[in-house]
Amino acid sequence: MDNNNNNDNKQKKKKKGSTKRTVFKSLKIFLVVFLMLSVIAGGIVIGVVLSILKDVPTIDPSKINASLDLTSTIYDANGELIEKIQAPEFRTMVKLNQMPQHLKDAFIAIEDERFIDHIGVDPKGIISSAIDNLKAGAAIRGASTITQQLARNVYLTLEKSWDRKIKEAYLALQIDKALTKDQILEAYLNRNNLGQGAYGVQEAAQTYFSKNVEDLTIAESALFAGIVKSPTKYAPYRTVSPENFDSTKHYEVGRLEILGEKYIAIYNEEAVKRQKIVLKKMLDLNKITESEYQEALNENIKENLKPGQKKIEGISSYFTDYVKTQAVDALVKRLGYTKEQAQDELFTGGLKIYSTMDVKLQRELEDIYNNFTEILVGNPEKIKAPILVDWRLNKAKDVIDEKGNIIYYSQANLFNENFELVLEKGTYEFRDNNLFIKNKKLTPYPKHIDVADYYTIDDRKNLVSHSVGSITISAENYNVSDSKEIKIGSAYLNNNKDFYRLDENGNLLISEKYFFRSKDGIVQPQSATVVMDYWTGQIKALVGGRDIEGARILNRATASQRQPGSAIKPIAAYLPALDNGYTAATPIDDIPFYYKGQLWPKNWYKGYRGIHTLRRSVEQSVNVNSVKTVESIGIQTSMAYLEKLGIISKTDPENDSFVTAKENGVRNDETLSALGLGGMTKGITPLELTAAYGAIANGGVYIEPIAFTKIEDKNGNILIDNTPKETMVVSPQVAYIMSDILRTTVSDGIAGRAKISKMAVAGKTGTTTDQADIWFAGFTPYYVSATWIGNDSPKITLTNNSGTAARLWQHIMTRMHEGLESKTSFEKPSGIVSARICTKSGKLATELCTHDPGGSAVRPEIFVKGTEPKDYCDVHVQVTIDKTNGKIANEYCPEENKVNKVFIERTPPYFPSEHNGIVPSDFQYTAPTEICDEHNQSTIIPPDPIEDDDDFYFPPLPWDNEDNDDENEN
Known part of the structure; x- marks a missing residue:
């Protein structure tokens, strides 16, 4: 019995030991498997992480500030800021020691409270964020540190993905090792998007409060720190167009101009709600005291907002737009940039461009153009509309040319009240479900279908022209027959049910959705003026159109080429003649002249007056004598001087406006009409004419006009020293003779309306066929300037002659010379x-x-x-x-x-x-x-010679006292 018990005990112990061994073995296997799986999983994770990190950009954290895009700026001739160049971002760098402590504390408190202690990433913050998000059942809190945000902003995109988060953390660790906390914070506060295009705290201070960063209060600093979460939602103000502003819903805090458009800045209540959260966090972290907290809460952000201007007030973009164009051109030609690289540098490189603008003169010039109508015609209410425009109307009241062709439709004849394009019954039909159209309102081309333009009359009695774009239909959806009938395929019509509809009269109406229409339009006539210092070539003031308060579509001062009429005579005919054997006294006989067997040209006055001196020929703008002079000196000689005067470029002929016979053998400017009368194929710009006349004023030296003097990089190093190119055209003596002839053209000739009290004036009028363009170009002892007036469509002419241009020029230059010393003569060189x-x-x-x-x-x-x-x-x-x-x-x-x-x-x-x-x-x-x-x-x-007598009396010629400046040269 005992043996049996012993055996049972032995069996039990053996079984128990076996079980223990089995459990231990199983646990061992589990642990091995677990470890193996962990290693495998870890390897997979590591492999995934490594594969992600392969795409991380190579960085040098020590140069992190250099990687920031900076806003380029334009300054006036005195070094005062004119404009921060409009780009996706505005940024101005400041040092950390310029920032108040409470500003730094505000950002750290709300964005990264353990910033000083962590290693670039914050594990505790990650865990807390995960717990909070799990509790909320949504992503209510992020875990990115300031260092991670900096890494993302500088090196990565805003894409929300695990890939980005891993790269962000990896880069943050590198940055934290390479930089001090102060360096990281400085870069971060200069880089963050703070809404309304402001990047960095200095730019934000200017954008929202028109102050510098060091002057920010605790309340304002907390406001900025709150923006980071969502620059769109929490920006202190939003912008709306004037037509969308509702005074019952919106609180206006200021007005802005962005890319030439006007906006109203309205208060955003959400920003202050977020600000209060930031202030509470600062209080909880003992960054501010209770009294500072209460004071900040009570600060009236709504009333303190003062939107900063990105450009100087009262100055249009015509001048600065030209500065930008010239800067890009200089970077390409002088430094070898591609155009794309130059533009990128302009918008993001932090360039400092020092313009030649005299802000006082620019403001004066723009003020004159704002009062253009009143200066030239008086009260528009007393003038029949449209002012200054000599138009022809057909019975339907469309504007037509002399052949009856429609230039501008009346708005009511082109559109219905919903601005659907009206194509009259009988000008279209449907065949086999295809639409066939033949209507004068549409002009078909292989790749687009143009819609005619239209006009309106504004409340100041200006003719306003409105452009209409092409119908937005791709070329494969239509074709054009030899008879110019347009066929629009059925497939397109089926896929675009709203393309057209029929009205009750059977007219076809094309939806305005399918074409662009210029709602505001452009006032006519247009005008442009350039004022230049001819001693230096520096442009001092410039206006490129009458639409300076609205959208600037075309800078007519620098980019619009128009026929100069008689204003070409001094530079293409008489200056070359004076340098090639002619004198001011050379007689030229105003008698019938024949060109290709035809009696041509006509003078602006009736008939012919006979023998004139060269001086008198200029004073009276005698067309025949100008043509005869060009014929005498030779077309090639005339062209050689226009090359010296910047009108013709042999090295870059594609970019000048002069058409040579080599460029076009049929229609070119190597003619007596172009050189003697200004009837050029394309024409010249007011800037080109200004600079050419400047050479006469400047003792025969042509100076290439410049809009800026130098460009500096973001570190203050000079990239371009813009010393203008100079060309000797004629001797100082010849230039003075021409200058004096132009002086008497104003004092004794047909340009009398350009006279300025107590100031010497020299200049010449210009008028083209039927008064499509009128000019005055001239100079004083201080400035040279050219003024042009005309309609954007040369087919519409003017009611007034070149005397009107001279009168506008006189008004402009009188204002330009206010406060300057009176000078009634030009400086005479020796040798006269x-x-x-x-x-x-x-x-x-x-x-x-x-x-x-x-x-x-x-x-x-x-x-x-x-x-x-x-x-x-x-x-x-x-x-x-x-x-x-x-x-x-x-x-x-x-x-x-x-x-x-x-x-x-x-x-x-x-x-x-x-x-x-x-x-x-x-x-x-x-x-x-x-x-x-x-x-x-x-x-x-035989005659007896007379002695030279200073008291000699000279009776006037019969036409000396005529007060007539009605040229019609071409």
């Missing part, structure tokens, strides 16, 4: 001499010249030393005539019939019979050639 000349021969005057039958033909004239005349006049002759018949008397004529009279003898002689009987006005003074048929002899008494 004077002589009394005969205006019919250009030679030294004689006693006979004083008895010219048309009035004294004696004038004082200036010459480049060595070119003054040496011979005496041989055009004036004294002839004894028989007064009863006006023929040459002979010895048999009764003495009482004989009288001595002074006449002129042309060389070569003029015979009206050879010109269809056309008689120039001075032909009546031609010496008779017929001898009295009752007698047989003539007596010609």
Whole structure:
């Protein structure tokens, strides 16, 4: 029995031991499997992490600030800020020691309270965030540290994924090892998006409160820290367009201009709600005291908001837009950038561009253009609409050209009240479910279908032109027949049910969804002016259009080429002539001229006036004489001077506006019309004309016009020193002669409306065919300027002549010269001499010249030393005539019939019979050639020279007192 018990005990112990071994073995196997699975899982995780980290960008944390995009800025001639260049971001870097402590505390408190202690990532924060999110059942709290946010903002995208979070943490660890906490915080506070395009706390301080970062209060600092969570939701103000502003719902805190558009800034209550959370967190962490907390809560953010301007107030973008264009061009040409690289540097490189703008003059010029109508026509209420525009209307009140073609439709004839495009019944039909259209409102091309433009009249009685874009239909969905009928396929119509509908009258209505329409339009006529310092080439003021308060579609001062009319004469005809043997006294005969067998050109006045000096030809803008001068010196000579004057570019012909015969053998500017009368194929810009006239004022030296003087990089290093290129065109003496001729064109000629009180003025008007364009270009001892007026469509002409342009120029330049010392003459170089000349021969005057039958033909004239005349006049002759018949008397004529009279003898002689009987006005003074048929002899008494007399009296010519500036040159 005992043995049995012992055996049972032994069996029990054996079984128990076996069980223990089995459990231990199983546990061992489990642990091994678990460890193996853990290793495998860990390996997989590590493998995944490593594969993700392979795409992490290589970084140098020590240069993290250098990787930040910076806002470029434009300054005026005095170094004052004009504009922060509009880009997706505005950023200005500041040092950490410039930031108040409470600003730093606000960001740390709400975004990363353990920032000082962690290693770039915050495990405790991650766990707390996970717990909070699990409790809430949603992602209510993030766990990214300030360092991680910096890594994301600088090196990564905003994509929400595990990949990004892993990369973010990895980069944050690197950054934390390489930089101090202060360096990280400084980079972070300069980089964060704080809404409304403001990146960094300094830019935010300017954007929301128009102050610097060091002046921020605790309340304002907490406001900024709250924005980070959502810059869209928590920005202190939002922007709405004026038409969407509702004073019953919105609280206005300011007005802004963004990319030329006007906006109203309205208070955003959500920002202050978030600010209170930040302030409470700062209090809980003992970053502020209870009293500071209460004071910050009581601060009225709503009333303290003061949106900062990104550009100087009262200045349009015409000038600064041109500065940007020139800066990009300089980076490409001088530093070898691609255009894309240059533009990227302009918008994100933190460049400092020092413009040539004189802000005072720019403001004055823009103020004048804001009052353009009142200056030129007075009260628009008393003027018949449209002002200054000479339009033709058909019976439907559409604007038409001289051939009856429609230029602009009346709005009511193009659209219905819903702005659906109306295509009249009978101009379309459906065939086999396809739509066929043949209507003058549509102009089909292989890849687009243009819609006609239209006009309205605004409340100031301006003609306003509105452009309409092409119909948004791809080329594969339509085709055009030889007869210009448009076929739109049935498949397109089926897929775009709202493309059209039919009205009750059977008209086809195309939805406005399918084309662009310029709602605001552009006022007409347009105008542009450039004011330049001709000594330096620096543009001081510039306006490119009358729409300076609205959208700036085209800078007409720098980019719009228009025919210059007679304004071309001084630079293409007379300046080259003065440098090639002509003098101011050279006689040019205004008599019929023939081009290709046709009588051409016409003068702005009726008929022909006969012999003029070169000076008088300019003063009276004689078309015939300008053409004859160009023919005399040669077209190639004229072109050579236009090249020196910046109008023609042989090195870059594609970018100049002059069309050579090589570029177009049929229609080009190598003609007497283009060079003598300004009838150019494309034309020139006001800037080009300004700079060319500047060469005359600047002693014959052309200086390439510049809009900026230098460009610095973000570290203050000079990238480009913009010293303008200079070209010697003519000698100072020749330039002075031309300048003086232009001076008397204003004082004694047809440009009298450009006179400025107590200031010397030199200049020339210009008018094109039917007054499509009117100009005045001129200069004073201080500035050179050109003013253009015309309609954007040259087919619509003006009611006023070039005197209106001269009057606007005079008004502008009077304002430009306010406060400047009076100067009534231009500086005369050495080498200028004077002589009394005969205006019919250009030679030294004689006693006979004083008895010219048309009035004294004696004038004082200036010459480049060595070119003054040496011979005496041989055009004036004294002839004894028989007064009863006006023929040459002979010895048999009764003495009482004989009288001595002074006449002129042309060389070569003029015979009206050879010109269809056309008689120039001075032909009546031609010496008779017929001898009295009752007698047989003539007596010609040789002239006696006269002495030079400073007190000589010169009776005026018959047309000297005419007050007429109505040119019609081309």
